Amino acid sequence: MADLATSLDFVHLHVHSAYSLLEGALPIGKLADLAKADKQAALALTDTDNMFGVLEFSEKMAGAGIQPIVGVTLAVDFGDTENGPRAALAASDRQRLVLLAASEEGYRSLMRLNSRAFMESPPNEPPRAKIEWLEEERDGIAKGLREGIIALSGGPSGPLDRAIAAGQSQVAAARLDRLAALFGDRLYIEIQRHGTAVERGVEKVLIEFAYERGLPLVATNEPFFASSADYESHDALICIAEGRYVADGERRQLTPEDEELTPTMKLKRNYVNKSYASEIEAMYRSAAMA
Secondary structure (H helix, E strand, O other), rough: OHHHHHHHOOOOOOOOOOOOOOOOOOHHHHHHHHOOOOOEEEEEOEEEEOOHHHHHHHHHHHHHEEEEEEEEEEEEOOOOOOOHHHHHHHHHHOOOEEEOOOOHHHHHHHHHHHHHHHOOOOOOOOEEEEEHHOOOOOOOOHHHHHHHHEOOOOOHHHOOOOOHHHHHHHEEEHHHHHHHHHHHHHEEEEEEEEEEEHHHHHHHHHHHHHHOOOEEEEEEEOOOOOOOOHHHHHHHHHHHHHOOOOOOOOOOOOOOEEEEEOOOHHHHHHHOOOOOHHHHHHHHHHHHHH
């Protein structure tokens, strides 16, 4: 099994820097240093709701000899849940997709979509795109989707995982079908493995969805900080962002070992330890997409 893990490649496609405001704790310079030390060939930047770090990220990754992949983790409203000021108080409850630019046209379309989310969301709410914006021919967004944007389903904070975890698999299936109609073979069902009960509960359903529809799987880790030593300080940051106490057992919590920028070999062993074909496929896809 160790030989299998060694032979597989892995690329981090869902990564948060310090530009994920009040959430990420990875300065882009440090991100570049860590990726270079781990001999990563490529790395994506997918900050929450914004693309503020794109220029700095592209320059520093290129300077380190690493292929930069530009993206964003963006809240998308499917119109099947309630939104409003109450929801705005807990931004972490937003259901977000990961969108990656695969071409210059895709990058421009992604910027237009993100800008529109800022401009047209109510001032007391975090930026949010509507699924209809991805379907309509306005501002070149729909054209960019067809020609240069890759979508990941978003992991535990995504619209599929959240619906499945809430016992609403039919809602998740309807959302997935809508996304598949938009992105076609550029839609990937994202799986993460941090050992949480929620991830274990939804993974089987996600794999079934993928195989039933002929959609590819992709493995991600979604780091927010550099190493497990940063966990407690990052946990305090999350509490500040959400106005909660560290002792509050009902608040959002990450895991100390796996929401770091985990070295690729550790991740590869995590996904192939049972030698499931679906797990191996998900690992392979992360590198093939880069």
